[in-house]
Amino acid sequence: QVQLVQSGAEVKKPGASVKVSCKASGYTLTGYYMHWVRQAPGQGLEWMGRINPNSGDTNYAQKFQGRVTMTRDTSISTAYMELSRLRSDDTAVYYCARGGGGGWESDYWGQGTLVTVSS
Amino acid sequence: SYVLTQPPSVSVAPGQTARITCGGNNIGSKSVHWYQQKPGQAPVLVVYEDSGRPSGIPERFSGSNSGNTATLTINRVEAGDEADYYCQVWDSSNDHVVFGGGTKLTVL
Numbered sequence: 199q200v201q202l203v204q205s206g207a208e209v210k211k212p213g214a215s216v217k218v219s220c221k222a223s224g225y226t227l228t229g230y231y232m233h234w235v236r237q238a239p240g241q242g243l244e245w246m247g248r249i250n251p252n253s254g255d256t257n258y259a260q261k262f263q264g265r266v267t268m269t270r271d272t273s274i275s276t277a278y279m280e281l282s283r284l285r286s287d288d289t290a291v292y293y294c295a296r297g298g299g300g301g302w303e304s305d306y307w308g309q310g311t312l313v314t315v316s317s
Numbered sequence: 318s319y320v321l322t323q324p325p326s327v328s329v330a331p332g333q334t335a336r337i338t339c340g341g342n343n344i345g346s347k348s349v350h351w352y353q354q355k356p357g358q359a360p361v362l363v364v365y366e367d368s369g370r371p372s373g374i375p376e377r378f379s380g381s382n383s384g385n386t387a388t389l390t391i392n393r394v395e396a397g398d399e400a401d402y403y404c405q406v407w408d409s410s411n412d413h414v415v416f417g418g419g420t421k422l423t424v425l
Contacts, residue, residue, distance in 0.1 A: 233414065235360075243352070243360065243403050245414035257412050260318075293359055300366060302407035302414060303350040307359035 200224040202294050202308035209314045215282040218311045220294030227275040228252040231297030233304050234268060234279045236290040244290075248297060251277060284315045319408040321417035328423045335391040337420045339404030342385060347406045349387040351380055354419075355400045363402075364389060391422075399424045 205219040220232065234246040247258035249268040256268050267280045277294055292311045295304030322340040329335040339349060349367050352360035362371050364380035367387065377392045391398055404417040 235416075242401075242419040243354075243405075243416040245416060248414075259413055260411070295360075298362070298365060300348060302348070303362060303365045303405065304352075304360075305362050305365070305371060307361070310359055 200296065200306045202296060202306055204292075204294060204308040204311045207312040207314070209316065210284050212285055212315055212317055214284050214315075215280060216284060216313050217278055217280040218292050218294075218313070220277045220279070220308050222275045222277070222296070225296075227270065227277065228272055231301050232268075232270070232277040233295045233297055234266075235293045235295055235304070237293070237310075238287070238290040241290075246279065246292075249277060281313075284313075286315050289313065289315045318411065318413065319406065319415050321404055321406065321415055323402075323404060323417040323420045325418070326421045326423065328425055329391075329394050330425045331394055331396060333394055335394050335398070335422055337389045337391075337402050337404075337422065339387040339389070339417050340385055341387075341406065344385055344387050344406065345383045347382075347409075349380065349382050350405045351378075351389045352403045352405065353398075353400045354403065360403065394422075394424055396424050398422060 201223045203221045228251045233248040249256045251270045270277045294308040296306040298305035351364040353363045354360040363378045367382040368380045379390045401419045403419045
C-alpha cells in the first residue's frame with residue numbers, strides 16, 4: 199500500500215533552515231509528482247510547490263520562490279523540502295502529498311511534520 | 318492569481334444532505350478536487366476531477382462543477398463526516414495549485 203512517512207518535528211530559530219524528508223513506499227517515487235503543502239496553526243492549506251521526482255524539475259509557489267528547495271533521492275525513494283530564512287510565521291505542519299493521475303491533485307499524504315520557529 | 322471562495326461553515330442534521338460550495342471565476346472550466354481533513358489528521362482526497370471518487374470513499378460523497386461554482390455534496394450525513402473540507406484547482410496561468418479557504422462542516 200502507498201505510504202508517505204515524514205521526518206519528525208523540528209524546532210528552529212528565526213533565520214535558520216529546515217529540511218523535511220518524505221519517504222515513499224508502495225509505489226515508484228519517480229512515477230508521480232510530489233507536492234508540498236503547509237498548514238499554519240488553525241489555518242487552511244497552503245501549496246508550496248511540487249517536484250517531478252523523475253526529472254528533478256520543480257515548480258514553486260511564488261510566495262516561496264528563493265526560500266524553498268525541493269529535491270529527491272531516488273535511490274532511497276525520498277523527497278525533501280528545505281525552507282530557509284525561517285520566520286515565526288513559518289510555524290506550521292508541513293505535508294508531502296503524492297500527485298494523482300492528473301498530476302495536480304494529491305491522492306496520498308504524509309502524516310505531516312510540525313516545524314516550530316521560535317527564538 | 319486565481320481565488321477560490323468557500324463558506325467558512327456549514328451545518329446539517331444527521332441523515333440530511335450537506336452542500337459545500339467553492340466559487341471561482343469560470344471554475345467550470347477547471348478540474349476541482351475536494352479534501353476532507355479531520356482534526357489532527359492529514360487531508361484525504363474525497364473527490365477528484367469534479368466528480369470522481371477515489372477508492373474507499375463512500376458513494377455518499379459526490380461533486381459537481383459548472384459556471385462559477387463547484388459543489389461537494391454529502392448525502393445522508395453522518396457524525397463522522399464532521400470535518401474541514403477544502404476545494405482545490407490548478408491555476409494554469411502560473412502552474413500553481415490553489416486551495417479554497419476551507420469549510421467547517423458541523424453535524425448537529
